[in-house]
Amino acid sequence: MEEKNWILLRTEENDIFKVEEAIAFQSLIIKNLVEDMGNDEVIPLPFVSSKILTKVIEYCEQHVPSEVAKEEPKEKLLNWNTNFVKVDRKTLLELIETANYLNIQGLLSLTCQVVADSTRGMSPEEVREYFNIENKFTSEEEEAIKNINAWAFK
Numbered sequence: 259m260e261e262k263n264w265i266l267l268r269t270e271e272n273d274i275f276k277v278e279e280a281i282a283f284q285s286l287i288i289k290n291l292v293e294d295m296g297n298d299e300v301i302p303l304p305f306v307s308s309k310i311l312t313k314v315i316e317y318c319e320q321h322v323p324s325e326v327a328k329e330e331p332k333e334k335l336l337n338w339n340t341n342f343v344k345v346d347r348k349t350l351l352e353l354i355e356t357a358n359y360l361n362i363q364g365l366l367s368l369t370c371q372v373v374a375d376s377t378r379g380m381s382p383e384e385v386r387e388y389f390n391i392e393n394k395f396t397s398e399e400e401e402a403i404k405n406i407n408a409w410a411f412k
Contacts, residue, residue, distance in 0.1 A: 265292060266300040273308040274300060277315055284318045285360035305359055310352045317342060317365050343372045347388070 263279035265288065279297065283289040291301050303311065320338055343350065350369055357366035377385055386393055395403070 263297055265297055267311065268300050268302045269306050269308045269311050270304055271308050275308075275311060275315065277318075278322075280322050281315065281318045284321065284364070285314075285362050287359070287361045303360075306356050307352070310349070310356050313342075313345075313349070313353060314356055314360065314362065314365065317368075318362070321364055339368055343368060351389075 265277050265279055265282040267275045267277055267282065267288070269275070279292075283292075288301055295301070306314075320335065320342075343353075345353070350372060354366065354369045354373065357363075357369060377388055380388065383393075385391075393400075
């Protein structure tokens with residue numbers, strides 16, 4: 259039986275997570291840090307909360323490459339993904355930030371697609387509200403931008 263290697267990850271709250279190497283290495287940042295520092299060191303993740311790291315690990319556990327995973331029907335994983343992203347907007351946006359920071363392409367693609375689907379057909383005002391963005395343009399400035407970029411508003 260193959261011995262598993264473990265990686266220790268420290269969150270912004272200083273919580274330590276012990277994660278299998280195969281799961282942790284889905285993050286290219288963690289993989290590169292371990293290659294540079296060795297797996298005896300605790301890997302600091304100062305911009306990742308424990309709540310979000312728990313979700314990221316859950317995602318990575320489901321997507322770890324293995325022979326068993328190859329035999330599972332894709333529909334099962336698609337259903338799992340659909341349920342996984344049924345989270346509040348704040349959590350979804352934090353997952354996007356963390357997937358980007360940790361360079362976990364599959365998670366980033368999944369979560370960005372959910373946001374893209376959620377904002378499709380929204381007006382600029384609705385998108386601003388969705389992302390809690392303050393509109394700093396005057397109505398004249400907005401009109402000028404629309405005229406310059408008329409092709410985008412067709």
